[in-house]
Amino acid sequence: MSSLTITGVTKRFGATVAVDDVSLHVPNGSFTTVLGPSGCGKTTLLRLIAGFLLPESGTIAFGDTVVAGDGVRPMPPQTRRVGYVPQEGALFPHLDVAANIAFGLDKGARGSDRVAEMLDLVELPADFRSRRPDELSGGQQQRVALARSLAPKPAVVLLDEPFSSLDASLRDSTSRAVRRALEASNTTGVLVTHDQNEALSLADEVAVMRGGRLVQSAAPSEVYLSPSDPQVAEFVGRAVVLPGTASEARATCALGEVVLTEPTEGEVSLMIRPEQVFVDLARDEPGKAVGVRGTVEEVSYYGHDCAVQVRLDDGTSVLSRMSGVRHPAAGDTVHLRVTGLVRAYRPAGTP
Numbered sequence: 001m002s003s004l005t006i007t008g009v010t011k012r013f014g015a016t017v018a019v020d021d022v023s024l025h026v027p028n029g030s031f032t033t034v035l036g037p038s039g040c041g042k043t044t045l046l047r048l049i050a051g052f053l054l055p056e057s058g059t060i061a062f063g064d065t066v067v068a069g070d071g072v073r074p075m076p077p078q079t080r081r082v083g084y085v086p087q088e089g090a091l092f093p094h095l096d097v098a099a100n101i102a103f104g105l106d107k108g109a110r111g112s113d114r115v116a117e118m119l120d121l122v123e124l125p126a127d128f129r130s131r132r133p134d135e136l137s138g139g140q141q142q143r144v145a146l147a148r149s150l151a152p153k154p155a156v157v158l159l160d161e162p163f164s165s166l167d168a169s170l171r172d173s174t175s176r177a178v179r180r181a182l183e184a185s186n187t188t189g190v191l192v193t194h195d196q197n198e199a200l201s202l203a204d205e206v207a208v209m210r211g212g213r214l215v216q217s218a219a220p221s222e223v224y225l226s227p228s229d230p231q232v233a234e235f236v237g238r239a240v241v242l243p244g245t246a247s248e249a250r251a252t253c254a255l256g257e258v259v260l261t262e263p264t265e266g267e268v269s270l271m272i273r274p275e276q277v278f279v280d281l282a283r284d285e286p287g288k289a290v291g292v293r294g295t296v297e298e299v300s301y302y303g304h305d306c307a308v309q310v311r312l313d314d315g316t317s318v319l320s321r322m323s324g325v326r327h328p329a330a331g332d333t334v335h336l337r338v339t340g341l342v343r344a345y346r347p348a349g350t351p
């Protein structure tokens, strides 16, 4: 186990800057998810950490040991003590589970209890040791792949979209089990994904990449509630972005007056999460509704909640996410107001 520190790392492929001056610190024993759209450089970053690629500039260090950059001879992948879990197909099909897990162990450690310990860690039954990979579900295979990567006690485990081939429910249970296993073994982990829910729900810290650059790195709730710019806001969840005018800690916009996370002045873009848009149905007490009036255009019902698209009287279209227990129907008149604090962004170039 060790911390991971990436400082000013750049990697180009011809004219493409795949990773552009990225700096990131992953504390010992913590778990960072790298989130970004396809082609933003996530896998390249992971391959640089693993040692499959070398940076043109910048340094990568495990603990105090620089493994690449800074004029030092790069440490080859096999001596970096990195565990790597790819999307799928990581297991050797001709070996049973025990042999797969023991693959990276020193000869001396192979006869030990390490296989049983690892099966226990990834929450698989002990008798799975004699099964072959084709006798396991996709989620079980990924747990074995993690067990194999953890068996030699790596400094860092790198996971490259390891759940993307699994269906939704298996994905959730497998990712939680993997997270628990990393936590129980106090292993430093980095997972790359383009799935916002996965990135937010599993991580101690989320690192958001765009066009090769790291645009924000913070705790999941901070990335969600206080994204560094409106593009990050729209990438990590649904967002209602409205023009507004700020004066100190308040701003006015099409949804009325809102309270800001930080005081500012002048023209701003306001980022409001749909679950902050409260819908007053006003069915029972007409005339008593509070908020800005609009008409429901569309309701998408998901069971646990629903998404309600409302056209305000001034023509602005606003999305609300509300409980699925009691919700309006298309054509209903509703009143909207904003609850909680709202993040304001000044136009680019203004102080």
Ligand SMILES: Nc1ncnc2c1ncn2[C@@H]1O[C@H](COP(=O)(O)OP(=O)(O)OP(=O)(O)O)[C@@H](O)[C@H]1O
Residues within 6 Å of the ligand: 013, 016, 017, 018, 036, 037, 038, 039, 040, 041, 042, 043, 044, 045, 194
């Ligand atoms: N070996 C390579 N040669 C040339 N270009 C490459 C190479 N590997 C990656 N790239 C380019 O570098 C950029 C970043 O690619 P990368 O695979 O790191 O993105 P990603 O965020 O992991 O994408 P995805 O989510 O689709 O896997 C892309 O523009 C890609 O085309």
